[in-house]
Amino acid sequence: MKQTTIKKRVELSSYCWIISALSTALMCGVFIYALKQPDNEWAVCILGVAIALLFLFTLCYMPLSISLDNESLNINRSLKIKSIPLTEIANVKLCAPTMGAKRICGSGGWFGWYGWFSEKNLDKYFAYYGKASDCFLVTLKNGKKYMLGCKDAPEMVNAINEKINQ
Template identity: 35%
Template sequence: MENYHQKSKWSRFCVMTTTIILIVVVVIAFMPLYNIAERNNIAISIVCGIALIEMIVMGLYYCPVSIIVTQNQLLIRRFFTSKNIPLNEIASVEIYSESTRFLKVCGSGGMFGFYGWYKNKELGRFFIYATNLKELICITLISGKKYMISCEDARNLYNEINHRLSNIQNNEKDNSR
């Protein structure tokens, strides 16, 4: 069985948020270099430069690039690493169409996507890897841990994951006989 692959398409909100924040931080970081009255405040440039590098590295570390479903794993590909979720640890998969009024506990709310710990009334606490809040899938593990992920086409990803899960369950039944 071939691997199933979908890209994580950025929403306009993520593109605008990332662009605006990066521009503001870069301008603040270099302002003392161009303003003679602020030249003595080079510490501001250094702090903003370090913050800029940290935001970019952290954003690229967590930002989802694509979702891959293999025969036995769900891979959330990110720029530097992948988050691997074994399919046999998944209890349920649902297309999430409830409220996206999420409370951010710790993470990003739009810069390089949405990632980190969030919570809401319907789901409780969950970890999100998303670049578009209109195409979300909720994955609940047997342990109770929840992940929200986004991709270009949530319906097709949902169908593919469920198809692979049913294959695993059928194989387990055949092996138990």
């Protein structure tokens, strides 16, 4: 079988860009202000570590692109690639998250949406997306669900369905 790879970029919504830029600017401003205060070494260290950890978690989970090859569906992140073998996928369909989605643990727009979410009609799922309008739901045979998003989501969904139905 010929090896084919499809790769689509995750695009962030305007909301994500605004929230990310404002939050980052605010954190930098508070950090710079704390640096200028006398006798504040411990506070500066704690604040610096907290900001570094926040950005580290972002680098670990923020989705950059979604790719598909003959063996797996891949969520490409800055520091790691999450691979889902095609043999484990039961169903893939276009599905945007609703406004009723509850964040259990994760980011609600800071450099995208990633982490655990819950919705009444979908139950619990792990999300990796930048725009709600670009989303699709991947359900595994073991019941786990992933809300993924990328540019040209309908094309990606069709490509995944073709591969899992071969």
